[in-house]
Structures are given as structure tokens and as C-alpha cells.
Amino acid sequence: xxxxxxxxxxxxxxxxxxxxxxxxxxxxxxxxxxxxxxxxxxxxxxxxxxxxxxxxxxxxxxxxxxxxxxxxxxxxxxxxxxxxxxxxxxxxxxxxxxxxxxxxxxxxxxxxxxxxxxxxxxxxxxxxxxxxxxxxxxxxxxxxxxxxxxxxxxxxxxxxxxxxxxxxxxxxxxxxxxxxxxxxxxxxxxxxxxxxxxxxxxxxxxxxxxxxxxxxxxxxxxxxxxxxxxxxxxxxxxxxxxxxxxxxxxxxxxxxxxxxxxxxxxxxxxxxxxxxxxxxxxxxxxxxxxxxxxxxxxxxxxxxxxxxxxxxxxxxxxxxxxxxxxxxxxxxxxxxxxxxxxxxxxxxxxxxxxxxxxxxxxxxxxxxxxxxxxxxxxxxxxxxxxxxxxxxxxxxxxxxxxxxxxxxxxxxxxxxxxxxxxxxxxxxxxxxxxxxxxxxxxxxxxxxxxxxxxxxxxxxxxxxxxxxxxxxxxxxxxxxxxxxxxxxxxxxxxxxxxxxxxxxxxxxxxxxxxxxxxxxxxxxxxxxxxxxxx
Numbered sequence: 001x002x003x004x005x006x007x008x009x010x011x012x013x014x015x016x017x018x019x020x021x022x023x024x025x026x027x028x029x030x031x032x033x034x035x036x037x038x039x040x041x042x043x044x045x046x047x048x049x050x051x052x053x054x055x056x057x058x059x060x061x062x063x064x065x066x067x068x069x070x071x072x073x074x075x076x077x078x079x080x081x082x083x084x085x086x087x088x089x090x091x092x093x094x095x096x097x098x099x100x101x102x103x104x105x106x107x108x109x110x111x112x113x114x115x116x117x118x119x120x121x122x123x124x125x126x127x128x129x130x131x132x133x134x135x136x137x138x139x140x141x142x143x144x145x146x147x148x149x150x151x152x153x154x155x156x157x158x159x160x161x162x163x164x165x166x167x168x169x170x171x172x173x174x175x176x177x178x179x180x181x182x183x184x185x186x187x188x189x190x191x192x193x194x195x196x197x198x199x200x201x202x203x204x205x206x207x208x209x210x211x212x213x214x215x216x217x218x219x220x221x222x223x224x225x226x227x228x229x230x231x232x233x234x235x236x237x238x239x240x241x242x243x244x245x246x247x248x249x250x251x252x253x254x255x256x257x258x259x260x261x262x263x264x265x266x267x268x269x270x271x272x273x274x275x276x277x278x279x280x281x282x283x284x285x286x287x288x289x290x291x292x293x294x295x296x297x298x299x300x301x302x303x304x305x306x307x308x309x310x311x312x313x314x315x316x317x318x319x320x321x322x323x324x325x326x327x328x329x330x331x332x333x334x335x336x337x338x339x340x341x342x343x344x345x346x347x348x349x350x351x352x353x354x355x356x357x358x359x360x361x362x363x364x365x366x367x368x369x370x371x372x373x374x375x376x377x378x379x380x381x382x383x384x385x386x387x388x389x390x391x392x393x394x395x396x397x398x399x400x401x402x403x404x405x406x407x408x409x410x411x412x413x414x415x416x417x418x419x420x421x422x423x424x425x426x427x428x429x430x431x432x433x434x435x436x437x438x439x440x441x442x443x444x445x446x447x448x449x450x451x452x453x454x455x456x457x458x459x460x461x462x463x464x465x466x467x468x469x470x471x472x473x474x475x476x477x478x479x480x481x482x483x484x485x486x487x488x489x490x491x492x493x494x495x496x497x498x499x500x501x502x503x504x505x506x507x508x509x510x511x512x513x514x515x516x517x518x519x520x521x522x523x524x525x526x527x528x529x530x531x532x533x534x
Contacts, residue, residue: 036184042119049081061176064118098230101212124185216242271301312338456486463495490521
């Protein structure tokens with residue numbers, strides 16, 4: 001009996017040990033050695049992202065997909081980040097150079113790491129339900145134990161890409177690690193379940209993440225705009241040029257400057273990069289640098305006439321807007337030479353228009369007028385060019401010719417006029433009044449207030465014109481409309497006061513003039529004295 005009891009105790013102990021082993025196995029992931037793990041682990045890294053002040057934002061894992069440092073990981077850590085690094089399997093840190101694409105919905109990103117030569121992982125296209133899968137963790141200088149599981153379900157999205165549900169448990173420290181097939185190819189990037197103790201986890205297709213790219217409009221993408229990490233350039237020059245154009249409005253000056261430099265590095269034979277950098281240099285008054293870039297642009301340009309035109313435009317605008325900063329190599333004469341070179345190569349009206357503008361800036365009004373006159377016989381016939389020609393004639397004190405040119409400017413519009421006609425209408429109204437063409441001036445002012453009914457200054461100007469031709473009632477109405485629109489502006493009270501006094505209603509008129517004076521109108525006292533004395 002004693003022997004039997006001992007045997008029973010030993011049997012019970014064995015059962016307890018077996019149960020304990022089963023529990024341990026159930027509570028811990030199944031790990032397996034795989035023939036490809038040692039080599040594959042060299043391509044896996046950990047990622048860390050930081051704010052401008054160096055504060056850590058987040059971390060994840062990822063892996064290289066090309067020897068030149070292209071890599072895949074999770075996008076979430078990049079949000080709000082200014083800098084990112086990866087730490088490879090040797091423990092060496094490498095900076096993230098720029099992003100190559102991102103998808104916020106599936107939380108994946110593709111980027112370029114500034115590394116010399118990276119170990120890479122091959123990608124698998126897909127895997128069927130029930131297939132075995134292995135999670136390859138990040139490990140420094142040792143062969144990792146891969147966690148084995150199965151693919152419960154592979155759901156297709158955006159064509160042939162798969163989103164995998166895995167019978168596999170891991171921890172948050174494995175986010176972004178590659179999920180592999182039996183051949184050592186990457187199926188997807190591991191993502192945890194929203195529920196911490198869930199038996200399932202997920203993986204988004206690695207081929208989908210690898211397909212991410214930058215196109216001409218990608219810089220407007222909310223995901224890419226949510227991070228300050230540099231963005232890559234499209235591979236096609238035309239798309240890259242569009243991205244360069246967009247970058248000016250979505251990046252700060254430092255980021256935009258870096259983007260231009262990387263464009264030039266990637267496309268050294270495309271003149272536009274040098275032109276963009278020259279413009280930026282001009283905005284910083286660095287004209288020597290701008291000149292050097294434009295000389296380089298001329299060497300590589302496949303549209304040499306346009307490059308001469310751009311060069312001339314920079315010189316012209318410097319003279320107009322930055323004339324207080326000396327740079328002897330640039331002048332209006334040089335600008336004219338560059339523009340004429342463009343015309344000689346390709347005689348476009350646009351280049352002739354530029355020459356007209358340069359002539360005007362040089363105060364060569366005859367030459368400028370002749371150029372604008374030529375433009376009236378080309379597709380560039382426009383109100384703006386007729387207006388510019390009129391200014392040439394005004395500079396020569398030929399008001400009659402200038403008014404005729406403003407008539408030509410207005411003839412380019414059809415009635416009823418649209419708002420784009422406003423500056424030309426106003427110019428003609430003012431000149432008509434000077435030339436004593438009063439009815440035309442009044443008609444133009446009526447058209448102006450119809451187009452801009454809420455512009456108080458136009459109503460005041462209209463009232464002034466009406467007073468000059470003794471239209472007292474109309475002037476009073478215009479003055480009161482000015483007061484209604486801008487009660488704190490003195491002009492409406494001045495016009496109304498004068499009109500009332502002319503109508504014989506001096507008491508009310510003087511009250512309006514006094515109000516104009518109180519609001520700071522310098523002319524009001526003169527009219528108060530004039531009408532008080534009568």
C-alpha cells in the first residue's frame with residue numbers, strides 16, 4: 001500500500017508538471033528557428049522620431065527594401081516629427097533622409113535612409129488563408145527567434161494588395177516588424193490589435209507600402225503635411241517640377257531651399273532648378289549667387305529663349321523693387337540685352353512685352369510705346385497693354401492720345417462690364433475729367449459704383465465729379481451713400497456738406513463740414529470759412 005501511495009504521488013506530480021508546461025506554452029508565443037532568420041535580421045531596424053527640441057515622439061520597427069537605403073515602417077511616429085533615425089542590426093544609427101510616400105489609413109510609410117549599403121528583404125506578393133507566417137523581430141548582433149503563427153484571413157484592398165489577420169500574439173515593441181512567409185519573403189508589416197489581450201493581430205501588405213511614391217501634388221497630402229521630415233522628389237522631371245512649384249506654398253523657407261538643392265542634385269541637367277534657386281537668392285538680396293545660377297541654367301537649358309527671358313525678368317524686377325541694393329553686373333541695359341536674345345531665338349510677343357516694360361523703366365517712352373503698339377496686333381492685345389501705352393503718352397504729356405488708348409482698353413471688354421474692368425474704368429474717368437469729357441467721366445463713375453457698390457472711396461470720388469459739373473442732388477446722394485458705407489471716414493461728410501451748401505441748405509451743410517473736420521479732413525475748414533461768410 002505504501003508503494004502504491006508513492007507511485008500515486010509521483011503520478012500527480014507529473015501531471016501537475018505537464019499542466020504547467022501546457023500553460024506556459026499557451027501563455028507564450030511559439031518561437032521557431034528558421035534558416036533565413038540570421039541573414040534576414042540584418043535588414044530589420046528600430047525607428048525613433050523626434051521633435052525640433054530633440055524630444056522623443058515615438059518609435060517603431062521597419063526594414064530595408066533596397067540597398068540604397070529605401071525602407072518601410074509605420075507612419076504614426078512621423079506625425080509632428082522634425083527628425084528621425086534608424087538603428088540597424090549592428091547597433092549603428094543612421095538618419096532618415098526624406099520620405100518617399102505615406103498612407104495614414106493603413107499606417108505605413110516609405111522613406112530613404114542615409115546609409116552606405118543596406119541589407120534588404122525580398123517581398124512576397126500575397127499568401128493564402130491558413131498559411132504559416134513568422135514575425136521577424138528586431139535584434140542587435142544575434143540571430144532572433146521568429147514567432148510563428150498562421151494567416152487567419154487575407155482581405156484584398158486597392159487591387160491585389162492584402163491585409164492579413166494573423167493568429168499570432170506579440171507586443172507593441174514589435175510594431176512595424178516584418179511578417180515573413182516560409183521562403184523568407186516579407187508578407188506585411190505587423191500591427192497590433194486594438195485590444196491588448198486579443199488572440200489576433202494584423203499585417204498590412206509590404207508590397208503596398210513599397211508602392212508608395214511622391215508625385216507632383218503629393219506635398220498637398222495631409223499625411224505628408226503632418227510631418228516636418230523632408231520629402232522626396234518624384235522620379236520624372238515634369239512631376240518633380242510640379243512638386244517644386246507646390247513646395248513654395250507648403251514649406252517654410254529653409255525646407256523649400258533644401259528641396260530646391262535636392263532637385264538640382266537629382267536633375268542637374270534641368271535648368272528650372274537653377275532658376276528656382278536664383279529666384280530664392282534674389283529674394284535674399286544675394287544677386288551674385290543668383291547670377292551664377294542663371295549662368296548655369298543657360299548652360300543646361302533646353303529652352304534657351306525662356307531662360308534668357310527669366311534672366312531678364314530677374315534683372316528688371318531687381319531694378320524696380322530692390323534698386324537700393326547695388327549689384328553692378330545687373331542693370332536695365334543688361335535686362336534688355338537678355339530679353340532681345342530671347343526674341344532673336346524665338347520672337348514671341350511675351351518677350352516684346354518684357355522689352356516694352358524695360359524701356360518704360362529706362363524712361364524711353366517712345367520705344368516703350370512702339371513696343372506696346374506692336375503688341376496690339378498680336379494675341380497679347382489686352383486692356384493692360386493699352387493702359388501701359390496710355391501711360392507712355394501721359395509721360396509725354398499727350399493726354400488726348402492717352403485717352404484714346406484708354407478707350408481702346410475699354411473696347412476689349414463687353415457690356416455689362418465685369419470687375420476686371422474697374423482699374424481701366426477708373427483711369428479713364430479720371431483722365432476724362434481732366435480732358436473735360438464730363439459726361440464720359442460721370443458715366444464711367446456710374447459703371448464703377450455698379451461694379452463696386454460697397455467701395456466708399458468710389459462713392460466719394462463720384463460725388464466729387466458730380467459737384468464739378470454742378471450735379472448737386474446726385475452729389476448729395478453719393479456723399480450720403482459714402483457716409484452709410486464708411487461713417488468714420490470724413491470724405492462722405494465733406495461731399496455731402498458741400499452739396500448741401502450749394503443747394504442753399506447751409507445749416508445742415510455746415511454741420512456735415514464740421515463733422516468732416518472733426519474726423520481729420522484738412523479741406524473742411526476752407527469750405528466752412530467759405531460758406532459761413534455768405
